[in-house]
Amino acid sequence: MTIGHLAELTGVPASAIRFWERHELLPPPERQGGQRRYPPEAVKRIVLLRKCQQAGLTLAQIREFQQDQPRRAAMIRTKLAEIExxxxxxxxxxxxxxxxxxxxxxxxxxxxxxxxxxxxxxxxS
Incomplete structure (x- = not known):
């Protein structure tokens, strides 16, 4: 799907999608004729990114959230304490x-x- 269609489906501006790509929070999309083409699972990834932002995670924390389990678990425990x-x-x-x-x-x-x-x-308490 095109970036415009992905933006429409997720309610996220195309500029934010490109921003997340530049910061390696979204995998680079395939290109067809110079245009970005996203797989259907990109919708789920963007929903996850939005939820991470709403939880107050920084870009670095979101990147870590998408990494290996041991580092992610420590970051999540810290963030949970902040949220609580x-x-x-x-x-x-x-x-x-x-x-x-x-x-x-x-x-x-x-x-x-x-x-x-x-x-x-x-x-x-």
């Missing part, structure tokens, strides 16, 4: 915003319910 901490931080932010929306106190720090909530955030 981010989930805790986002949960606390959600609690803060949800409480602030319904709290009647002018200064949320004067709210005993919120103070108790903040204290629980400092406790190890």
């Amino acid at each position: 901490q981010l989930m805790v931080d986002l949960d606390h932010a959600h609690q803060l915003m949800s409480h602030a929306l319904r709290c009647s106190k002018t200064d949320i720090l004067n709210c005993p319910t919120f103070s108790a909530q903040m204290a629980s955030w400092r406790q190890p």
